Amino acid sequence: MSAEKSPAAGNEQAIVQHFQAMRQEVGQIWTKIGELDMERSEHVLVLNAISPLAADRKCFRLIGGVLVERTVGEVLPAVTRNKEGLEQVIAKLTEQLEAKKKDMAEFQTKYNIRIKGEDGQDQQVASSSKAPQGVLVQ
Template structure:
């Protein structure tokens, strides 16, 4: 009777794999968001550089949520500068979340005794051009029992 009780508390390999995949997906989403904000930061810097050399009463346009807004340069500059000053803090927070997510993945791997194996697929020989090239497998999750 002790064995069924211990198995009920233990996750199956499919559940462990699904949990691991979910953590990795969250990590990829964070990395994607960081990349997006870094691009926004660079775009804000470029636009601010450009607009600083322009007369303040000149019209400019800004796309916000799919809506094109008409502003003057002197009205748009403070908004852009405020956004630019907030972006580094947001990036720092996301980098911190990414580091915590990486630690959570490492803890999950240790807790469930997971081993990642790198697949090693060989490239087709040059004298056999008819065979399709198969990309090497990235990671294989192997739960140890």
């Protein structure tokens, strides 16, 4: 949040928009982590499939949309490096996610922002009042 300016205290609409933007950023990070985790699991499946094979055995690898013929000995280290790189990126994104969630929680506390349906309070208040809520006339 250091790069972003905090909205003025009196402008509720700017506060809500800023909070929504923060929630959207958190959602985008979650999505990216999910995508990368799926890709990492695919790398694990490939590693499990080709690890027991002989190093001189022929295999095929998709590189930039082109299917290339290689040997298991050539492909195995590359797939291992890619998997490790994905794990590092996932770890960094997880750290960013935690930082964003912390910033969002502080912002939510600072401006006393409540999300509908998140707390049980909204439902308790609605169920405790037995008075009619409105009339629909056609």
